Amino acid sequence: MTNTLRSPIFVLTFIVTLAVLLLTAVDLITRERIVAAEIARIRAQLVELFPEMDAFETGNHPSEWRIIKNGSRVGQASRIIAAGYGGPIVMLLGIELDGTVRGLRIISQQETPGLGSRIVELSFLSRFAGISAQDALLSRHGGAIDAITSATVSSSAVVDSVRETLRDLELVGGRI
Numbered sequence: 001m002t003n004t005l006r007s008p009i010f011v012l013t014f015i016v017t018l019a020v021l022l023l024t025a026v027d028l029i030t031r032e033r034i035v036a037a038e039i040a041r042i043r044a045q046l047v048e049l050f051p052e053m054d055a056f057e058t059g060n061h062p063s064e065w066r067i068i069k070n071g072s073r074v075g076q077a078s079r080i081i082a083a084g085y086g087g088p089i090v091m092l093l094g095i096e097l098d099g100t101v102r103g104l105r106i107i108s109q110q111e112t113p114g115l116g117s118r119i120v121e122l123s124f125l126s127r128f129a130g131i132s133a134q135d136a137l138l139s140r141h142g143g144a145i146d147a148i149t150s151a152t153v154s155s156s157a158v159v160d161s162v163r164e165t166l167r168d169l170e171l172v173g174g175r176i
Contacts, residue, residue, distance in 0.1 A: 042056070042065070043056065045077075045092050045105065045107065046065060046067065046077050046092075046094075048092075048103075048105055049075075049077055049092065049094030049102055049103045049105065050067045050069075050074065050075055050077070050094060050102065052069050052074070053067045053068060053069055053074065054068055054069050054070065054071075055068040056068060056077075059076060059078075061078075063078060063079035063080075064076065064077070064078045064079075065077045065078075067094075073097070074097065075094060075095055075096050075097060075102055076094075076095045077092055077093065077094050077095070078092075078093050078095065078165055079091070079092055079093075079107070080092075080093055080161045080162070080164075080165050081161070082157035082158055082160065082161035083157055084109060084110070084111050084116060084119075084153065084154050084157045084158075085111055085112060085116050085151075085153040085154050085157070086109070086110040086111045086112055086116060086154075087109075087110035087111075088108075088109075088110070089106065089108075089109045089110075089111070089119065089154070089157055089158060089161075090106070090107040090108045090109070091104060091105065091106055091107060091158065091161065091162075092104070092105045092107055093162060093165055095165075095166070095169065099132060099133070099166060099169050099170065100130055100131060100132050101128045101129060101130060101131050101132075101136075101162065101166070102129070103125070103128065103129055104125050104128040104129075104158075104162065105125065106119055106120045106125070106158075109154075111151070111154045112151070112154075115148070115150050115151045115154070116148070116151040116153065116154030116155075117154075118148045118151060118154075119148065119151070119154050119155065119158055124148055124155075124158075127144065127145050127146065128145065128162060131144050131145075132166065133163055133166035133167045133169075133170055136159060136162050136163035136166055137159065137163065138152075138155065138156060138159055143159070145159050147159075
């Protein structure tokens with residue numbers, strides 16, 4: 001009876017060990033490619049906001065990048081996440097050295113098609129260029145951004161997240 005119990009345990013142990021070794025090998029082989037693809041994706045997104053950039057480097061946080069041109073820092077980009085009506089709204093915010101917005105891009109969103117999903121349109125995103133934390137409010141609250149009709153929750157989520165990010169910069173001196 002003892003030999004019959006050992007045999008399945010041995011076989012299962014061998015299979016699990018083999019699976020772990022194979023998964024580790026696949027991870028080692030593909031890790032470099034995955035990292036290179038992620039860097040290329042980040043670079044493509046940053047070039048949309050800073051077409052003049054030569055390079056970028058990670059900032060104080062993994063979702064923050066310093067933009068470099070001719071060896072000097074020309075701006076910063078931050079990935080920010082807002083709680084939208086349909087789920088998280090992931091954005092890339094480009095910030096000038098003086099703390100104003102260079103530009104804003106929506107990376108992903110799950111807002112209502114035809115309503116909240118209009119936050120990806122250039123007509124909405126272009127309103128952010130050049131604004132500071134004080135202006136990063138909906139116009140009905142005295143700010144520079146008009147909400148998208150029938151998409152106040154989505155519009156507010158984007159505006160509030162941009163404002164919060166810019167305010168955080170002001171707390172550390174107003175310049176990046």
